[in-house]
Amino acid sequence: MKKSKVEKIYKLRSKFSIIGLTGRTGAGVTKVAEFLSSDFSTIQNIQPLKLEPLINKTRRYNISYTYAKENWKKYTVIKYKNVILLHLLRSDSSNMNVSLLELKFPVVCVEEIFDLIKGCTELITRIKEISSINETLKDKDELKQLSEIFFSKEFNDFSNRFDEILNGYNLLNRIKFFHNLANNLRKSGDCFNHKDEDEISIFTIAETINRIIKGYKISHDETHITIDSLRNSIEIMFFKERYSAFYMISINSEHRREFLLNKYQDDINFVDRLMVFEKDEYEGEEVSKGNFYVQDVRNCIQKSDIYFNYNPPFEEREAELPVNELIDRSDYYLVGQIIKYTSLILHPGLITPSAQERCMQIAYVAKANSGCISRQVGAAITDVHFSIKSIGWNDVPTNSTPCLLRSTTNLVNKKDPESFSPFEKEDKYGFNQELVSYYKDVDVSALGGQNCSFCFKDFYNTVKGKDNQVHTRSLHAEENAMLQISKNGGVSLKNGILFTTASPCELCAKKARQLEICQIYYIDPYPGISRWHILRDGSSLPDLILFSGAVGRAYHKLYDPVMSYKDELALITNKRPKSDLVLSGM
Secondary structure, rough: OHHHHHHHHHHHHHHEEEHHHEEEOOOOOHHHHHHHHHHHHHHHOOOOOOOOOHHHHHHHHHHHHHHHHHOOOOOOOEEEHHHHHHHHHHOOOOOHHHHHHHHOOOOOHHHHHHHHOOOOOHHHHHOOOOOOOOOOOOHHHHHHHHHHHOOHHHHHHHHHHHHHHHHOOOOOHHHHHHHHHHHHHHOOOOOOOOOOHHHHHHHHHHHHHHHHHHHHHHHHOOEEEEEEEEOOOHHHHHHHHHHEEEEEEEEEEOHHHHHHHOOOOOOOHHHHHHHHHHHHHOOOOHHOOOOOOOOOHHHHHOOOOEEOOOOOOOHHOOOOOOOOHHHHHHHHHHHHHHHHHHHHOOOOOOOOHHHHHHHOOOOOHHHHHHOOOOOOOEEEEEOOOOEEEEEEEOEOOOOOOOOOHHHHHHOOOOOHHHHHHHHHHHHHHOOOOHHHHHHOOOOOOHOOOOOOOOOHHHHHHHOOOOHHHHHHHHHOOHHHHHHHHOOOOOOOOOOOOEEEEEEOOOHHHHHHOOOOOOEEEEEEEOOEEEEEEEOOOOOOOEEEEEEEEEHHHHHHHHHHHOOOHHHHHHHHHHOOHHHHHHHHHO
């Protein structure tokens, strides 16, 4: 039977896929986009360093590489900032004057920008001829026209020149300028309106990207798109809900500052100011206040499916490398990860997951058990051979009621008394009155049937003017996993490995040190000092390793084969030993 018959099974994957990219500034996001949009001949020249002796890790890579060489799909890049520029050219350009001057761009810079715009009148006319570039645009001809304009040489030349002008005067303010435009578009649907908030506008940029993809698909046999880069978690949700073939990749690096210094010619002052500025977009504290239009890179990282590590692998981490050599090697490792996961997107089940992926997937799944209403974290502890010994998640102690399942309505009306402590429900401790007074006027009807939970730690710390983790009702995920071992008989965790969806806080890091855990794999860094304090004091230090791999839904989408690999090979080669040899009398 010819291979073409089996290929039909994978037709959807080979014809269409979308990869979203996210990560902090300098983590390597644009580098990944560049590699994805390259021909395989370019990829072929940047191969990962070979690990000797031949082990399963390299066998997996060799299989992925061989498959990629035959089936490589070149991705077309949608630059997020170009989508913003598309909206800018549809806006009243006179508002841009004020916006640039507010960021202290000199008048001469503003004049250069306006001269550039005046020189692109034909392009702007074509863009404005399209009736809408958001959700109301459904006409196929206009969708196709939008895509053709966006990917045209004329528009991209304009974009490059626009960047070049602003970069020449103030690179950091250029970043702030696009940052402000994006926030305004998500807030109000207008590049320069930062006052009127409309919840419908949150998807303004995402809808435009969606239309560009649809227009591209009309005129192309195959559609493989990568978005560089998404930094708003609501937009990630938008694409996940629309495309089954959407994969969100987060790129992380432990050497961001070194890479930025190398890129910006050792300008320490600029790099430090840049990292201070992007700290706000990473934390995304405004999101917790209901301002969903801002950038929140931390949430984007948490919502990713696949994690790339722009660092040397653990085996070579001890080597002291010059920055240039470090960057060269990091390119090798990025390419290796790109080859592996793009091959799996095209052909799920081509290889098996790594031991690290398997264990982190268990931690990732475990976090869903958490009844914490602030943040869910999962953890798994293995021995040195990656055999699972315990799992845990951040939650209240056994037989207590998780915060998610407690109701302020019950507290106020004195129902379900077992869910609340005497400290919360009895007047004599002086705290019940404050709780009841605060929550008694909650408009439950506004919740639309949702349970009205509350975080005791946040409330108590606010009332008492404190900021202390000790008042949380929950155990941390790592702590819970460690206690489960003690609770259920106990085994030694010396030289064990901890997998956690967030790097351990100071308290859990101390416990890991006491248990003599030797490696800690994590996805998202905890915003504390445990990394450079608790885990770096003394001797026999545990290795803190940034996780690289697939978790969550992507783990199943990439590693669950469409059909039995044995049957697939038999269909392609027309070789079935079980029947062939019996019929031949062998």
